[in-house]
Amino acid sequence: MKKLDSKTAIVTGGSRGIGANICMSLAAAGANVVVNYAQNQEAAERVVSEILSQGGKAIAVAGDVSKSTEVKQLFDRAESEFGQVDILVNNAGVVHYKTIAETTDEEFDQVMKVNAYGAFYGMREAATRLAEGGRVINISSSAVRMMLPTYGPYCATKGAMEQLTRSFAKEMGSRRITVNAVSPGPTETELFMENNESEKIERMKNLSAFGRLGKVEDMGPVVVFLASEDGGWITGQVIPVNGGTA
Template sequence: MQGDNQQVQQAVQDLADKVAVVSGASRGIGAAVALRLAASGAKVVVNYRSDVEGAQQVVSDIESLGGQAIAVQGDVGISADAGRLFQAASETYGGVDILVNNAGMSIYKTLADFTDEDFSSLMNANLTGSFNLMREAALHLRDDGRVVNISTSVTRQMFATYGPYAASKAAVDQLTRVLAKEVGARGITVNAVAPGPTDTGLFRAGKSEETIARLEGMAALGRIASPQDVARVVAWLASRDAGWVTGQIIGANGGFA
């Protein structure tokens, strides 16, 4: 993570005195977002479901930058666990200003091959978890706060085997738009970032180099994203500069879709 740390040290400290909850932050995009927000001055609750070592490493990386963070275990698909993240943030740092809804999973199968268990697991992780945390944000986020949901650019494509996954994220997109209307009077903005292919362990699992090369070629910029590419967009949406942007689904995909 040394190279990542050097990049985030350059971030402007415009989130000083803010508190952020980042779900699924033990690796990949979530870890990059946690580091970026911390580099911008936020105190960060690093959520993880099972990867305690990864979460502790993210906390250590943040502390090495001079930031503050705690790791909190929880399955956000369980409403009580989602509430516990906000409770931990309030007890440790006094409240929550920023929610980044990143936790999720992928299952790539044709509709005919999807089992009931597959569908239930996917929707619980991607949709129910996001709903649970958005509900907590609506109840407990401080005025002028920020909600940033992680969606996907495949909602704009017709990729075989991506149906339920894209559907779960499309539902998150609509919750994003509706919540923006419901909390806007309090100065809270609610947006979603829709990445294209991003170079994480989850993305590379089960993909051949030929497949990855094909996906790189579909982007206007000719490559797949790094997690830091996505994290920079999330950090901007969490900043004061993005205070007039709400209810939007922003493609952070290098021209992929």
């Protein structure tokens, strides 16, 4: 018997990076996984294929989390395929590495809508559709505490996510649903490595107690713990997973 046998998880932004590892970690623990993606169907299908090859169950579902109707449809598809939803991981996110002065209206709107509105829409849907004893796990960022230049709008959205996490936890306790956030530090994802200069990457490594960036494999086990019965007495918390970076 695996920790998450018979459970169904939705992971937004599950096609790449941390999201993909979370999908595979949940599946390895026995969960049925709905791998959400916005545009990269090929990457999402690769995650599904990997899960299926390991004997798990998964489907890829397109959906833009910045649109409430598409978040609703994501839950509809999960319920249609697997019967109910037990776990929601709000992982989808975008970032523009620009100063506040350089950030356009359109860029700020996009970051807010995907990161903050997307998490809000997911939690609002989960409030009535998640099974009793379910789990909501929001993926925030240690950048919220690090006061880094060019992260302002991104940190604003993740700070909003963390406050929503705390309030939502109080609202969902009567249904035995826990609500927590995981806060990765700088992590060796394709997005991070492609959009940062080598000098900055080295500085980020040196901020860690271990002198390295996080790896996507560092995140999945923490999410699985929170999603399982083992994490049932933890709610309303923001858990740093950052190697001592912040």
